[in-house]
Amino acid sequence: MAVPHRVPAAGLVGRVRAVGRRTTSMLGDAAKRSPAQTAALVFILAALVFTVLLSLPAAAADGQSTPLPDAMFTAVSAVTVTGLVTVETATHWSFLGQAIILAAIQTGGLGIVTIALLLARAVSRRLGVRSKVFAQQSIGSSGLGEVGSLLRIVVLTTLTIEGALAVVLVPRFIMVDENWWDGLWHGVFYAVSAFNNAGFVSNVGGLAAYGQDLWILTPIMVGVFVGSFGFPVFLTIITHRLNLVRWTLHTKLTLSVTTMLLVVGAVIWGAIEWSNVDTVGDMSVADKLFHSLFASVMMRSGGFSLVDTGESLPATLLATDALMFVGGGSASTAGGIKVATIAVLFLAIIAEARGDRHVRVANRTIPDGTLRLAISVTFLGATLVLSATAALMLVTDAPLDRILFEVISAFATCGLSVGLSEELPPFGKYVLSALMVAGRIGPAGLAAALAVRQRNLLYDVPEERPIIG
Secondary structure, eight states: OOOOOOOOHHHHHHHHHHHHHHHHHHHHHHHHHOHHHHHHHHHHHHHHHHHHHHTSGGGBTTSSOOOHHHHHHHHHHHHTTOOOOSSOHHHHBOHHHHHHHHHHHHHHHHOHHHHHHHHHHHHHSSOOHHHHHHHHHHHTOSSGGGHHHHHHHHHHHHHHHHHHHHHHHHHHHHHHHTOHHHHHHHHHHHHHHHHTTOOOOOSTTGGGGGTTOHHHHHHHHHHHHHHTSOHHHHHHHHHHTTOGGGSOHHHHHHHHHHHHHHHHHHHHHHHHHTTOTTTTTTSOHHHHHHHHHHHHHIIIIIOOOSSOGGGSOHHHHHHHHHHHHHOSOTTSSOOSSOHHHHHHHHHHHHHHHHTOSSEEETTEEEOHHHHHHHHHHHHHHHHHHHHHHHHHHTTOOOOHHHHHHHHHHHHTTOOOOOSHHHHSOHHHHHHHHHHHHHHHHHHHHHHHHHHTOOOOOSOOOOOOOOOOO
């Protein structure tokens, strides 16, 4: 009888480290050649892994294998922290399936690249220059020296805030559910889903079942709002506390524009839906105000809803489209073209109206290259939305406003839905799946790719200004 060959523990560790070094080297080489393509590749690979896991019979509540379009759609939605679904999370998936979804949300929220770099660092004990460049482009560091600190901030901030949310939510869910295990699970699930702006729900009826419970709704709303700031903002606040003078321009723009959009969104949503009996028309004034604030937070990336979004008025859907398209902060779990992008564009418009040669704000001058980058990101986002909308119009007879809403929600990784995702044929689900990946990678990937491509021309040509407008 042959004796099985055993690999010594030391040899096994050596092999793992060797594989880690090769993986780190390959990741760094690929990142140097094309950061956007590499980021897209790792997200796609992660989505495929979770698709396989969700296709397992044990992942479904009925013990049957989930159809590929639905399994892939759910996996992509979770990895990209979007929240759109084609099957109800609470009833279709078993506990294992929901746990897989939660793992996908956490993976996507931390960032595939961040996790890969952390694992590479744990194996090889260091990050090479190329890996640092990739991390800088992927998670928003302004310099190579900050990458190690930012990686620690990403993980510690995420786990700390999620833990704090869970500590607040779990006791209340235990009281409501009258079952300590269900309460524990729902509290942890919503804590992770909220901070990562994922919008997935783990109970039948979603948050609408807790429509009057501020103990549950307020922490979730705060978690979504804070999660949309972005890790570079967290790094600035942790480093400089409330010393506003030392804050970066990015932090100032992100927090000020985010707050402004929160107020504007609440006012618009509340004003339009105030008398709509299908949403909040029959509620008290206090409930209407809270629903307006809650909806404003969720419209830019959160994806949770206390009312049936499909019953909202067309004007509300249009306003939501605009806020979803803007999204949240750069290098955050939120999607969209990012609030800093829209801020730069508006500042450029103001500068042009005043006749200023340069865009200035907070005693800083914004480089022309940043303005060109903002225009490129916005144009790319609009092109993706237009292309996906046209594709879905070929396979569904749904009204344009419903199609556009679902498309922008997918691109902006928001997760609000008018119910169209469930009705689409497989081709439509694949289109939205591709759009969710593009929305999570596209603008950020384009920014990273364009930011490192500098052409130094040794000659110049005469200027000539075409007629604009």
